[in-house]
Amino acid sequence: MRKLVVYDTLGFPTPQDFLKFSEGLKGAGCDIYEVGLPPKYAKYDGPVIRRSHQTVSKFGDLSGSLKEAVEVSKVPVVVLTYLEEHLDRLREFLKSLRESKVEGVLFPDLLIDFPDQLEAVVSKVRSEGLKNVIFTAPSVPDSIIKRSGEITDMFLYYGVRPTTGIPIPVDVGALIRRVRNMVRSDLIVGFGLSSESDLRSALRAGADGVAVGTALITELEGRGVTGGLALVRKYREILDGA
Amino acid sequence: MELNPRDIVPEFWYNIIPDLPRPLPPPRDPPGADFSRIDLLRDIMPQEVLRQQFTVERFVKIPEEVRDRYLNIGRPTPLLRARKLEEKLRTPARIYFKYEGATPTGSHKINAAIPQAYYAQAEGISAVTTETGAGQWGTAVALAASMFGLKSSVFMVRVSYEQKPMRKTIMNLYGADVYASPTNFTEAGKRALSRDPNHPGSLGIAMSEAVEYALKQRWKYLVGSVLDVVLLYQSVIGLETSTQLEAVGEEPDVLIGCVGGGSNFGGFAFPFLGHGTKARLIAVGPAEVPKFSSGKYEYDYPDEAGLLPMIKMLTLGREYVPPPIYAGGLRYHGVAPSLSLLMQEGRVEWREYEEPEIFEAAKLFSETQGIVPAPESAHAVKAVVDEAMRAKRDGERRTIAFNLSGHGLLDLSNYESMMKRFKS
Numbered sequence: 001m002r003k004l005v006v007y008d009t010l011g012f013p014t015p016q017d018f019l020k021f022s023e024g025l026k027g028a029g030c031d032i033y034e035v036g037l038p039p040k041y042a043k044y045d046g047p048v049i050r051r052s053h054q055t056v057s058k059f060g061d062l063s064g065s066l067k068e069a070v071e072v073s074k075v076p077v078v079v080l081t082y083l084e085e086h087l088d089r090l091r092e093f094l095k096s097l098r099e100s101k102v103e104g105v106l107f108p109d110l111l112i113d114f115p116d117q118l119e120a121v122v123s124k125v126r127s128e129g130l131k132n133v134i135f136t137a138p139s140v141p142d143s144i145i146k147r148s149g150e151i152t153d154m155f156l157y158y159g160v161r162p163t164t165g166i167p168i169p170v171d172v173g174a175l176i177r178r179v180r181n182m183v184r185s186d187l188i189v190g191f192g193l194s195s196e197s198d199l200r201s202a203l204r205a206g207a208d209g210v211a212v213g214t215a216l217i218t219e220l221e222g223r224g225v226t227g228g229l230a231l232v233r234k235y236r237e238i239l240d241g242a
Numbered sequence: 243m244e245l246n247p248r249d250i251v252p253e254f255w256y257n258i259i260p261d262l263p264r265p266l267p268p269p270r271d272p273p274g275a276d277f278s279r280i281d282l283l284r285d286i287m288p289q290e291v292l293r294q295q296f297t298v299e300r301f302v303k304i305p306e307e308v309r310d311r312y313l314n315i316g317r318p319t320p321l322l323r324a325r326k327l328e329e330k331l332r333t334p335a336r337i338y339f340k341y342e343g344a345t346p347t348g349s350h351k352i353n354a355a356i357p358q359a360y361y362a363q364a365e366g367i368s369a370v371t372t373e374t375g376a377g378q379w380g381t382a383v384a385l386a387a388s389m390f391g392l393k394s395s396v397f398m399v400r401v402s403y404e405q406k407p408m409r410k411t412i413m414n415l416y417g418a419d420v421y422a423s424p425t426n427f428t429e430a431g432k433r434a435l436s437r438d439p440n441h442p443g444s445l446g447i448a449m450s451e452a453v454e455y456a457l458k459q460r461w462k463y464l465v466g467s468v469l470d471v472v473l474l475y476q477s478v479i480g481l482e483t484s485t486q487l488e489a490v491g492e493e494p495d496v497l498i499g500c501v502g503g504g505s506n507f508g509g510f511a512f513p514f515l516g517h518g519t520k521a522r523l524i525a526v527g528p529a530e531v532p533k534f535s536s537g538k539y540e541y542d543y544p545d546e547a548g549l550l551p552m553i554k555m556l557t558l559g560r561e562y563v564p565p566p567i568y569a570g571g572l573r574y575h576g577v578a579p580s581l582s583l584l585m586q587e588g589r590v591e592w593r594e595y596e597e598p599e600i601f602e603a604a605k606l607f608s609e610t611q612g613i614v615p616a617p618e619s620a621h622a623v624k625a626v627v628d629e630a631m632r633a634k635r636d637g638e639r640r641t642i643a644f645n646l647s648g649h650g651l652l653d654l655s656n657y658e659s660m661m662k663r664f665k666s
Contacts, residue, residue, distance in 0.1 A: 041273040047281065115264050138298040139259055139266040162268040162296060166281045169293040178260075178298065 002239040003155070003209030005188055006030040006216060006232055007080070009049065010037055011056035013220050015065050021220065022069040024229045029236025032154070032188075033073050034106065034211060035066065037081040044108050046165030046192070048214045052221075067100040076103040078133050078154065083107035083114060083121065090121075094128035104131035104154045111140055111148065118144075122151050133157050137191075138175050142182060149183025156183055157211065159191030160202075165214030172198050176205035199238055210239070245489055250318040251309060252481040254301035255474045258512040258580050261300070263587050266470075266579055269551035270541060279551040286456055286463045286550075290361040295471040300516065302474060304357075311356045311389060312478065319344045319479075321486035326610040328630070335633035337626060338492065338643045340483045340510065341613070347385055347412075349378040349616065349648030350506045351466065354475040355386035358464040362392060369393035369461040373423065373448030375502075376402055376570030376618070377409030378648060379466035384418035386464075395461075397423040397451045400443035402570050408652055423448040430454055430547040445574050446546030446560055453549045467503025468544050468553075468578050476509020479645060484513055487643065494521045496629050498644035500621040501525045501534075501592075502571040504578030510645035511590075512580070523590040524629070525581065526621040528572050528600070531564045533557065534592040539582060542575075555582040568597065568656040569617040595624045601660045603627055604650065616648035617656060 006025055011018050025033055038053035039045075045053070056062065070077045079102050086093040097105060105125055110118060111134070118134075125132050131153035136145050138160065149156050160175050161168050176189055189202045190211030199210055212235055220228040259266055271278050283292055294302060304312075324337040342350035362370055370392050374380025380396035387394035396418050403410060403422040410420045423443045424431035430450035434441045441447075456463035465472055487494060497514055499507035504525075511523050527534055537556035544550045546560050557576040564573035577585070584590045595603075604620035606627065607613065615623055622644045633640040650657065 043270055044268070046271075047275075047278045050275070112265050112267050137265065137268065138296065139268055141260055141262050141265065144265060163271065163278070163280050166278060166284075168280065168284065168296055169289050170296050171293065175298060 002203065003031040003186065003188060004029055004232070004235055004239055005032045005034050005190065005209060005211035007034040007036060007211060007213030008216065008220070009052040009056055010035050011059050011062040011065050012052045012217065013055065013224070015059055015062065017220070017225050018065060019068055019072055020225045021228050023072040024225065025232060026074045028229045028232035030075055030232055031209070033075050033077045034080050035069060035077055037079060039082045039085055041082070043082060044159070044163050046163045046214060048165045048217050052217050063096070066102070070101045076154070078102070078104040078106050080106045080108065082109050084109055090124060091128065094125060094130055098129050102130065104133050106133040106135055106157060108135045108159070110134070111136060111144060115144065126153070135159060136179070145179055146182045149185045152185050155186035155188045155208070158187055158189050160189060161192030164191050166192055167195070168192065173201045173205040176202055176207055180206035196238060199235070203239070210235070245485070247313060247318055250482050250485050251312050252304065252478060253309065254303055256477040256481060256513045256516050257297060257300055257302060257474050258508070258515060259470065260298050261516055262580060262583060263589070264583065266583060267554035269553050272548070272552055279549065282549065283551065286453055287465065288358060288361040288365050288367065288462050290365070291358050291471055294474060295469055305360065308357045308360050315346050315352060316344060317478065318482040318486065321483055324611050327607060330606065330610045331627065331630050331634070333630040333634045334637065334639045335630040336492070336639065336641045337630060338487065338641070339646045340479055340643070342479060342506070342645060342647050343613065343616070343649030347378065347381045348652065349382070350476060350479055350509065350645070351379045351382035352385060353478050353509065354466065354472045354505060355382035355464060356389070357475050359383070359386035359390045359392055362462045362464070363390040367392065367462045369395070369459065370464050371395045371397070371452045371456045371461050372464045372466060373397045373445060373452040375399045375445045375448070375573060377406050377652070378571060380418070380420065381409060381412050381416070383464050384413040384416035388417045394418040395455065396420045397425065397448040397455070399423055399445060399448050399570070400441065401566060405655065406652065423451050425451060427451070428454040444546060444563060449545040450547030450549055453545060454547070467505040467574070468576060470578065470580055472505045473508035473512065473578055473580060476505045477513050479506065479509040480511060480513030483510065483643060484517065492641050494519065494643040495640040496522045496524065496642045498524045498526065498622050498625045498629065498642065500572060500618050500647060501527050501577060501581070502618060503574050503576065504581040506645055506647040508578055508581050524625050525585065525590050525592045526625045527592065527594050528569055528621065529594040529596045531558070531573055532594055533575065533577055534585070535594055537577065539586055544576060553579050555579050556585060568653065568660065569600070569621065571616070571618040572621065593625050593628070595621060597660070598664045600624055601664045604657070613646065614650040614657070615646055616650045617653055619647045620650070622646065
């Protein structure tokens with residue numbers, strides 16, 4: 001079965017609605033829940049996700065919300081955060097995630113800004129009892145994509161556009177076919193993948209699932225939790241029908 | 243073996259991205275961005291050009307219409323052996339040069355202007371704009387635009403505009419409007435003029451003006467260097483050279499080119515990397531704009547105003563004001579991301595030379611081969627001379643190939659001034 005990965009920023013749109021949304025995800029057809037920690041510098045996030053970071057920055061310390069979200073969502077939770085911000089205290093940070101019962105962690109800047117630390121970070125994550133989700137992009141050379149496919153634990157996350165939520169014209173099918181032939185791990189495609197036609201081309205090209213974020217944030221902003229969950233159900237139908 | 247031009251002009255451009263030793267850092271919006279510059283690219287560039295900017299295919303099909311234009315302007319350009327230079331230097335090295343000055347606009351720039359004008363026209367755009375420093379890129383855009391029936395406006399750095407009136411004449415002949423930048427048509431221009439009413443201009447400011455003007459007029463902006471897609475289009479140079487060298491049974495040991503933003507160097511040398519060459523690659527720049535020796539490898543804006551996304555490159559800083567050296571095309575503050583990465587990895591070596599040495603090399607090349615090199619290209623010549631002398635010292639018959647990216651027949655006033663200053 002194809003996997004649906006749903007993104008929300010920790011505490012968005014409000015801490016209460018964030019939990020309500022988290023609680024409804026499994027029923028709406030979400031397989032994996034990707035929770036984004038608001039970063040100091042959202043290197044690869046587009047304007048919509050950046051706006052969600054600003055919104056939640058008003059709510060103060062949200063570390064309790066993460067633990068609660070893990071409990072109520074009843075699907076595996078992967079935390080998305082930039083490695084750059086945790087380099088000083090990586091072990092402590094990973095420990096805190098484990099204490100929140102988070103399953104895995106995804107650093108979108110690992111291969112781009114710290115390619116030499118790939119193996120070291122992967123081992124550290126495992127030694128703290130967490131799973132790795134390696135993030136790759138089209139600009140990653142073949143040899144490194146192959147290696148990432150071998151060492152990622154949950155799935156390989158492939159971001160097809162240079163930033164989230166901006167429909168830069170790319171040939172989604174061609175980008176995915178290139179990677180599909182190189183890796184055996186589950187391949188989840190996201191980053192700027194929002195239109196129905198993008199989703200269908202991704203699946204046709206061999207993706208094992210998709211990750212959606214920007215469109216959901218927009219829906220949560222506009223129609224709240226009900227709208228957000230309805231959109232999750234719609235994505236589930238596309239995945240099951242395609 | 244005699245080759246037909248159609249056999250030499252390639253059918254595909256070559257893209258280095260999948261063959262780089264490590265991931266190419268993607269363009270970024272700055273921290274705390276008030277708007278997304280990446281999103282803005284969609285309004286600025288023709289869609290197909292933008293798609294190709296982010297492509298990871300190794301080979302990208304050259305549309306037949308573009309290939310026809312390449313043939314029509316005289317591609318393939320000649321690959322010549324500099325025998326008289328070899329004799330003069332008494333070197334055992336064999337020196338070949340790809341002569342991009344043989345195009346109608348006198349430099350390699352036309353290779354990247356043609357596809358962008360073609361895609362703009364195919365998307366129903368009626369006019370395009372760009373910036374130019376020394377005038378080579380502006381001339382190329384003016385011609386490419388007229389080839390595809392587009393209107394064009396060129397923002398030319400004021401100091402070049404005043405020093406090189408003939409460049410403006412050529413652009414006007416091709417049908418372009420040419421403005422001395424900074425102008426008061428744009429906010430970026432007005433800001434510069436308010437700092438200094440006699441502002442000499444810079445490539446970064448002219449670039450900001452062209453981008454802003456394109457947005458205002460709903461035209462498209464054509465990009466002349468630095469971005470990966472320009473290096474992709476310029477790969478015709480290296481692909482042709484590779485075929486031409488093979489036809490004479492040669493394999494290069496050293497590949498040399500000058501670097502402004504990196505498009506002629508990348509276009510010339512990268513296809514050889516794609517073939518797995520073992521050759522040494524040498525990028526050459528001016529000591530007066532020391533981006534190789536003093537530049538930092540970090541995210542910076544390609545343009546002065548910061549309207550374009552940040553890219554990771556060797557840079558002297560977007561506000562860097564270069565000294566008024568004669569090689570206008572080499573005064574840019576940064577180096578193309580893929581070339582910067584290869585320099586960081588040590589795959590591409592670099593040299594920086596001072597103006598008097600460049601003048602000597604240009605004179606030597608003119609006297610022996612008869613071609614007056616563009617002052618930019620004379621930087622490559624200087625490195626070639628050094629490498630040829632090194633081959634002599636080592637007693638080795640190395641094959642040196644370089645890109646003579648343009649002729650200097652429109653730079654004669656600069657040469658005149660150098661002859662006076664550097665009289666030996």
